Amino acid sequence: MIKGKELCEYAKKRDKAFIEAVENDNFKPAKKLFREYCVKVPEDEEIMKAGIYKAVQECTNIPAHIKKTAKKKCEEIGFYPYIR
Numbered sequence: 001m002i003k004g005k006e007l008c009e010y011a012k013k014r015d016k017a018f019i020e021a022v023e024n025d026n027f028k029p030a031k032k033l034f035r036e037y038c039v040k041v042p043e044d045e046e047i048m049k050a051g052i053y054k055a056v057q058e059c060t061n062i063p064a065h066i067k068k069t070a071k072k073k074c075e076e077i078g079f080y081p082y083i084r
Helices: 004-024 028-036 045-056 064-076
Strands: none
Touching (some): 004 045, 045 064
């Protein structure tokens, strides 16, 4: 389990990787982060993308315009854009 400073460091890395995925369709930083923190990634690429797009909506330090883009991209691939 990560705590305190490590959690803040993770959140910064996560936000940067997620923003890169949304803005540039570059999922390599997110996949690298997932490997680093032993997060299991779905084999289906679209499910992985939808998971990131949905997660973006819950990240407090990701700007609203990125969230809007993530919502649109999530809907375009046929997924509901929010975590239920």
